[in-house]
Amino acid sequence: MPNHLAYFERNLDDMLAMLVRMVEHESPTTDKAAVDRYGAFLCDAYRDLGATVETIPQPGFGDHHRITLDLTAGKGDGEQITVLCHLDTVCEIGALPLRREGNQLFGPGVYDMKAGTMFVYYALRALREQSLPMQKKVVVLLTSDEEVGSGTSRALIEEEARRSTYVLCVEPPVPPVGSLKTARKGVGRFTLSITGRAAHAGAAHAEGISAIQELAHQIVALHALTNYERGTTVNVGVVRGGLASPGWRARPRPSSRPGSRSRPRRRRRPHSSGCLRAPRRHSPSSRARSSSARAAR
Numbered sequence: 001m002p003n004h005l006a007y008f009e010r011n012l013d014d015m016l017a018m019l020v021r022m023v024e025h026e027s028p029t030t031d032k033a034a035v036d037r038y039g040a041f042l043c044d045a046y047r048d049l050g051a052t053v054e055t056i057p058q059p060g061f062g063d064h065h066r067i068t069l070d071l072t073a074g075k076g077d078g079e080q081i082t083v084l085c086h087l088d089t090v091c092e093i094g095a096l097p098l099r100r101e102g103n104q105l106f107g108p109g110v111y112d113m114k115a116g117t118m119f120v121y122y123a124l125r126a127l128r129e130q131s132l133p134m135q136k137k138v139v140v141l142l143t144s145d146e147e148v149g150s151g152t153s154r155a156l157i158e159e160e161a162r163r164s165t166y167v168l169c170v171e172p173p174v175p176p177v178g179s180l181k182t183a184r185k186g187v188g189r190f191t192l193s194i195t196g197r198a199a200h201a202g203a204a205h206a207e208g209i210s211a212i213q214e215l216a217h218q219i220v221a222l223h224a225l226t227n228y229e230r231g232t233t234v235n236v237g238v239v240r241g242g243l244a245s246p247g248w249r250a251r252p253r254p255s256s257r258p259g260s261r262s263r264p265r266r267r268r269r270p271h272s273s274g275c276l277r278a279p280r281r282h283s284p285s286s287r288a289r290s291s292s293a294r295a296a297r
Helices: 002-010 012-024 032-048 109-130 154-162 211-223
Strands: 052-056 064-069 078-086 100-101 105-107 137-143 166-169 187-192 233-239 291-296
Touching: 002 012, 002 109, 002 233, 012 032, 012 105, 012 109, 032 052, 032 064, 032 109, 032 137, 064 154, 078 109, 105 109, 109 137, 137 154, 187 211, 211 233
Parallel strands: 078 137, 078 166
Antiparallel strands: 052 064, 064 137, 100 105, 187 291, 233 291
């Protein structure tokens, strides 16, 4: 029986070099060109293994790829194993430099999930180079939008899963022992918008309704839904708005990204709550505008 561990020990330097090249292909979800460059790099590597590559073009996000490697030598059972990998990462290009400290590698996507994707490639390479017989063909799905909910790839994943005897996902293992993940939490994303009532912060303070104050109540109520025993977590991750001058706006002005502030059209002294300030009891039925909440069950 082949010593599989010895194979990977011999190829460890090559594996690390491959991972470095993968991480150097930075691939944030929102940068289609960067994700496509990274996807093309992996597709070329798989073609060198003799795999067939099918690209599923996407107009907004990066393209998806279906990679098929049949090592059954015509003696398989006609079934398949599907391995799920995603190309996209979270960090913007240049935000997190690549570095190595001892036997640890740090960089955008090293953990989630370029190391796992590298192991899939080398596992299949080991099967081919050692001429190990396979009963089932292997399909590797490289998708481009996992970090934002797999909106364009979900149907592709479900379609491939229905064809498969087994589906493996090589997302990062569970610490501290590196256990293989066999299940994942579901995720829901919700947008909450809040509109207040404009009033002068000094002369007509009592006539206003503070959208910011109401939003603060809603955030506390949403976070209170977290239940660790049931495995439910709720997090308000993005808040936009809150820049206005006295008497001008009745709702927080959305910003282009978290933490940014919109520029006033006239020269005015900015206030964090100006026209949106008045006492008001918490009302769960209030309309919404300024926060995004993420719930996982």
